[in-house]
Amino acid sequence: MSKSTLLTCLLGAGIALALLATVMVHGGDFAGAGVVIAIAAWLVLWLACSIWSGVPQNAGGWFGRIRDVGIMLTFGITLIFLWEILCIGFGVPAVLLPAPSLIGARVASSYPLIAGDFVQTVIRAAIPGWAIGSLAGFLTALLCDRCDFLRRGLLPIGNLVSALPMIGLAPILVMWFGFDWQSKAAMVVVMTFFPMLVNTIAGLGEAGAIERDLMRSYGASWSETLLALRLPAAMPMIFNALKINSTLALIGAIVAEFFGTPLVGLGFRISTEVGRMALDTVWACIAVAAVTGSAFYGVLVLAERRVTFWHPSIRQRTQ
């Protein structure tokens, strides 16, 4: 039997077992047996994944080409499936951990509410703050590059500040900029500034001495060298900072809302619904935040591949 047939059979068997388990657990009569079958389905899918990972990525046929994404998705979906089955099968109280289906239903049923929170936290606070903070960090890094004294003075401070719990500034910023989105955006600016500063300064040092000498022999000015050589060489580090900052931006915007909001926003929703023990709404907010965070990160990764196509870590992938 060829590998692709075996793989198809295993995946099919796993999915069939999973469906059977779902029906049995949701019916309620055979919950115990359903859990056993669900675990069997998990084992079968796990076996399929480990066989699949032995297939070379550039092998012909669908199972070689979609190997990485396929294994990743199979693993993730299996995890969510097990969560669902174990939650319902063992009757875990929704206060402790609601099943994924409950969370999905909550996202669908309170869609307008969560959409409003999304706009308040992500569109008004996180993204503008991320853009302003990253841009300010980038410009300060350029300034440090022009003036070496400033670089030697600011870089140790920047390194120290990057390790500090900046999130603690949230109550102060709420006091300064008010309860609305301005204080959250300010929090995000403060959190994203230093990672960008430190990474850009490191990135501007990436260009090699030979290339720099070549630029000097062309009589290129500082700005010409920057645009033609050093900025492109710094792009991997700059994208690294942008990716770190995308996570920090969401964390900053959400946690700053724990200290006061105009009654809307993901962080506000989370902190009030936890108080009312409405955990399905809380998990719905987290699911929205998680999808947003992953999408944000994904867009940055795609942009990075377009911009730094020359970098070894990306060339390797496409070969």
Add this chain to the structure above:
Amino acid sequence: MTTNANASRRTSHIRTRLMAGSLGPVTVVSFVLLIIWYSACLPMNSGLPNLENVTGLADRYLAAWNLERPVLPAPHQIIEDIYRTTIATPLLRETADGTVLNARNLLYHAWITLTATLVGFAIGVSLGIALAIAIVNIASLRLSLMPWIVASQTIPILAIAPIIIVALGSIGITGLLPKSIISAYLSFFPVTIGMVKGFNSPDLLQLNLMQTYSASRTVTFTKLRWPAATQMLFASLKVSISISLVGAIVGELPTGAQAGIGSRLLSGSYYGQTVQIWSALVLAAALAAILVAIIGAAERATQRAMGVKPEGYAP
């Protein structure tokens, strides 16, 4: 005349040497920041009622630097507050049950947060290293688990903090452990990513050499992969301890915990006690700096013990 010229040359020489390293520039930049801070105190606080009847720039500044509930406190007020709540307050208190730590002392709150941080850090680092070992040794885990570990960090994990506290509280687990779990959740990631990179850092030549010795997988791991990963280990431990502290502080927010740096931040923001917020912040910053410095010292000691040449040495 000559002595004068010599003296001025000597001072300029000293100045060049001072400004060549990073100590001089850092001092100058910090000093400038301090001046900006002090001069910002008046514009930031000018809306407060206490300043309405004060005239004259010097008097207004003096008043702005000594307000009781300023919008922006002056640095000396923060230092004063820290002194008042740490050294000037007794650390121990006599109660009916015996001697306990005094909740009025800021160091008590720092201790509460520090224990949660360290327990969470220990859990997170062990989990992180265990995951890295599993991922390096099992190919299907590298393909299936690794992308989800990366994806797990793109979600704002701190948002889960209130849930973990409440969920664990509902089954009777309160106090230190829920906060530590949040710290652990945050701190395992840099360790896993760093250690996977570190374990994979030996090149083919070194791995082949181990094979010619017919070393088993375990021996290759303990004698080659593990030592090769120590540099990455310490780099990721430094990142991990500072976010572990952030996790512990945020973990203290949602339940309105009675103790800890996070609770000082929260109560300060409820009652408008700005100086209290700032001194809690300075304490958190000092704690983070000390923890990172301890790991840095451990790193240098380990490198010395392993015979690594000091920095600047390139093989």
